[in-house]
Structure formats: structure tokens, C-alpha cells
Amino acid sequence: MAVIVFDFDGTLADSQSVILDIYNKSISPKWNLRPVSHADFKELRLMSLRKGARYIGLKPYQLPAILAEGHRLILAHTGDIKLFPKIPKLIEKLAGQGHKLYVLSTNSESVIHQVLESYNVAQHVHVLKSSRLLGKATALKKLLKDTNSKPDDMWMVGDEVRDIVAAHKAGVKSLAVTWGFQPSILLEAQSPTAIAHNRIELKTILLGS
Numbered sequence: 642m643a644v645i646v647f648d649f650d651g652t653l654a655d656s657q658s659v660i661l662d663i664y665n666k667s668i669s670p671k672w673n674l675r676p677v678s679h680a681d682f683k684e685l686r687l688m689s690l691r692k693g694a695r696y697i698g699l700k701p702y703q704l705p706a707i708l709a710e711g712h713r714l715i716l717a718h719t720g721d722i723k724l725f726p727k728i729p730k731l732i733e734k735l736a737g738q739g740h741k742l743y744v745l746s747t748n749s750e751s752v753i754h755q756v757l758e759s760y761n762v763a764q765h766v767h768v769l770k771s772s773r774l775l776g777k778a779t780a781l782k783k784l785l786k787d788t789n790s791k792p793d794d795m796w797m798v799g800d801e802v803r804d805i806v807a808a809h810k811a812g813v814k815s816l817a818v819t820w821g822f823q824p825s826i827l828l829e830a831q832s833p834t835a836i837a838h839n840r841i842e843l844k845t846i847l848l849g850s
């Protein structure tokens with residue numbers, strides 16, 4: 642059986658509109674940053690994190706405070722975050738087959754738990770501590786050791802370049818999904834083990850693991 646580690650925002654959860662709304666209504670005006678429309682976001686998806694920060698006018702020293710405020714505001718809007726269609730059934734199917742399921746995210750554990758519980762799938766998924774401090778590669782290496790798993794038995798599933806990079810650093814398999822925050826052209830450039838363009842492909846890849 643596989644150990645499957647999911648990113649949350651953009652991979653399991655359709656949180657883009659919630660995050661954009663919070664940013665435009667609260668973060669952007671307070672910190673004098675450039676507002677981001679859905680059209681702008683398509684451009685941002687093609688940029689590196691550093692270039693994206695310059696695009697909106699974000700200074701490096703502002704980042705810790707903005708992240709802290711953003712997490713607080715997301716917590717207040719947890720009820721607006723929804724899982725993507727087919728994801729709850731996929732979680733149930735994977736768990737039913739004995740796969741060990743985890744979430745590794747920079748989002749707060751409380752938000753993730755609440756969203757999973759609203760779909761009655763929280764009992765199938767263990768939410769790892771936030772990767773903000775140590776990074777996802779370190780967390781994946783620790784999980785390998787804690788679960789006594791072989792690298793070929795572990796998937797890191799995510800929608801961002803950093804998810805694939807973390808999997809490479811930890812020596813585990815990477816599965817990129819293209820419906821999240823970064824487009825397939827950037828994800829494919831990182832040479833993931835597999836790539837899913839829709840939830841049917843995701844299901845096929847993971848159920849065959």
C-alpha cells in the first residue's frame with residue numbers, strides 16, 4: 642500500500658477565489674499592494690514566487706506579517722472553502738484500499754480539519770503539522786522514517802513547483818495536478834513522476850500505485 646501525501650490549497654481544495662477575495666479586500670489595501678483580478682492571477686501562475694512578489698509590489702520584509710494575517714483571515718472564512726468535485730469519493734476509495742493518506746500544507750491544521758470534516762472524510766486523512774517552518778522536503782523525509790516506508794511507496798501530490806521540488810529532495814515520487822495554482826508548463830519542467838490534468842487521471846494514477 643502507498644503513503645500518499647497531498648497538498649491542500651489548489652490540490653484538494655478549491656480555495657483560489659477565497660484567497661483572492663481576502664487578498665483584494667483586506668491585504669491589498671492595507672499593505673498598498675497591487676490588486677489581483679482573475680485575469681491577473683493567470684499571469685501570476687506563470688511567474689516564480691519572487692517575480693510574482695515584485696509584480697504585486699510585495700517587499701520581502703512584509704512577507705511574515707502578511708502571511709500571518711492571511712492565515713488568520715483564511716481561518717475566518719473556512720466555511721467558504723470547498724473540496725474539488727470527486728475528491729471526497731477519491732479519499733474514501735483510497736482509504737478503503739488501505740492507503741495511508743496525509744495532508745502537508747502551509748495552511749493551518751484547523752482550516753484543513755474543518756474542511757475535511759465538512760465532507761465527512763477527516764477520519765481518513767492525517768493532517769501533518771504546517772510545513773511553513775521546516776519545509777515540505779524535511780517533513781517528507783521525517784514521514785518516510787516515521788512510517789518506515791520506502792521512497793517508491795510514497796507520493797507527494799501537489800499543484801505547485803515547490804511540491805515537486807520537495808518530493809525530489811526527499812527522494813519520493815511526485816504527482817503534479819494542473820487545476821491548481823501553477824500551470825502544467827511550469828510543473829512539467831520539474832519532471833514529476835506523473836501528472837494529472839483532471840481528477841479522473843488522478844484517481845487512475847493513485848489507485849494503480
